[in-house]
Amino acid sequence: MSPGADHFARTSASSGTTEELRRSNLARILTLIHRGGALSRAELTRLTGLNRSTIGGLVAELRELGLAFETMPGSGEGNRAGRPSPVVHPSQSVVAIAVNPEVDAIHIGLVALGGRVLKRIRLETEAAPTSREVVEMTRAAIAGLVAGSEQELTIVGIGLAVPGLVRRSDGQVRIADHLDWIDEPLTEMMSAATGHRSVAANAAQLGMRAESLFGAGRGVDDLVYLIGGASGIGGGVVMGGHLLTGADGYAAEFGHTFVTSNGADCTCGSQGCLEAEVTQSELLDAVGLSTAQAELLAGLLEASDDPAVAALVARDVALVRVAVRNAVNLFNPRLIIVGGFLTALFPTGDGLAAEALTTPREELTVALAELGADQLLIGAGELVFSQLLLDPASSMGVELPLVAM
Structure with a gap:
């Protein structure tokens, strides 16, 4: 299974x-508590079709691995008659280091299971x-991010x-132009x-991975994602619940649409590419902002x-709109997600796909990215967690005793 496909795969019990079977379950x-949030044992029983004793055994194993913890529901959580069902949470002590290098800064974060950014710094x-x-800057930053929690964090x-x-x-x-x-x-x-396993992707x-699992694209199987940042404009496409990666992983370079x-020269060697024509730096300069103040861009553009x-x-x-027209006409998505500085140009998303063919946009929705500045860090964390989710015990370096299913 490819790194892209595993992200959108629907987990199911395997034969064997x-x-x-135990490892699969x-x-x-x-995966359910990581991507769906805390769930009671009763909800896990309903979602998986496994019996209560099997769920209890699996949760106990996750606790032993340090990947989950349980709480008892409060009196206001609407429990029916009978013994209340414990709520299972993803551990906040199992973390990934997320790194996003940009042209003027390096963003580094500590991301816990459940897609939660615990800490972030901008160097x-x-x-x-x-x-x-x-x-080197990441290696030095890790010590600061985990300072005081070395014994608790994995x-x-x-x-x-x-x-x-x-x-x-x-x-x-x-190539990173x-x-x-x-x-x-x-x-x-x-x-x-x-000394840590490291993985990388566009x-x-x-960012789209994060928005699809935890943000604006959650539950949507056909979408196009566009994000603008200091290093240009990028994006991604999900069709039928699967990320389109291309043969080697280079697909959906919307910045080079x-x-x-007779447009501006692009770093790719061509002319008239979207990211050569539409840049964050030009918009920031127009209203007197630095890159570190990019979150103020939309407000100042509107007020100018x-x-x-x-x-x-x-x-x-x-x-x-030209780039979006091409994307809609090619892929017929149900949703377009806009992130980064592009939200300053389309603060509500209105009119983004106005030039696309009428029929493909009849049921099209445009949404702004919900995860803000965290989306790239959450996505980088998910890249790490995807391996853990495939086989939790082996990924944690533990062989648990065989138990009856």
């Missing part, structure tokens, strides 16, 4: 030996960081959300420097009475 329970850089600088890996083309098979960064990286063995370097695809003739700002916004809106 008793041991295989353990993965099902952990400013004077220029686009090299891959070695990202590795780090299961490092996820890297890279604004560039990342080879699916081994996490090699083939804005960072000036070519064929960088980033995951290999990170693992060697930190940042925009990971052709939007205008400068004709030059209005003209810039109108031009950018028109060009983004």
Whole structure:
């Protein structure tokens, strides 16, 4: 199963030996509470079709592994007659280190099971960081992120959300134009420097992963995602519940959609690409903001009475619509999610797909990303957790005793 496909897979019981069945069911329970939030044992019984004693045994194993904990429901939680059913929660002490290098900063976070960002820091850089600088700054930052909690936290890996083309098979960064990286063995370097398993993928695809599981795209099987950041514009496509990755993982580079003739030179070597024409830096400069103040962009653009700002916004809106028109006509999504600085151009999403064919957009909805600045970190964390969810016991390095199912 590919890294993309596992994200949207519907877990189900597998046939095979008793041991295989136990591992499969353990993965099902952990996946349910990780992606769906705390659930009572009774709810887990209903969702899985397993009997109560089997659920009790599986939950006990997850507790023993440190992957879950239980609480008793409060009196106001509407329990029916009989003994109340304990509520199973994903552990907040099992964490992934999430890293998102950008042209002017490195964002590093501590993400717990359940997709919760516990801590995050932004390390400013004077220029686009090299891959070695990202590795060294991450290694140093980990100590600060876990300070005082070293004994309580279990780090299961490092996820890297890279604004560039990342080879699916081994996490090699083939090219990240804005960072000036070519064929960088980033995951290999990170693992060697930190001692933690490291995985990498395209940042925009990971942002979509987060929004699909925990945000605006939850429960939607056909969607297009667009995000704009300091390093350009990226995106992703989900069709029939499966992430479209392409042969090597380079699909859905919406930033390199052709939007205008005789356009600006793009870092990819072409002209008139969306991300060469519509940039965060130009919009920030227009209203006097720095990159660190990007969250203020939408408000200042709306409040501005400068004709030059209005003209810039109108031009950018028109060009983004060209890219969205192509996406809607090609993929016929049910939902478009917009994130990053693009939300400043479409603060409510209205009019984004106005130029697409009428029929494909009849039931189309446009939504703003719900996870804000956390979406890339959550997505990078999910990249790490996806392996844990496949086989919790083996991923934690524990062989539990065989129990009857």
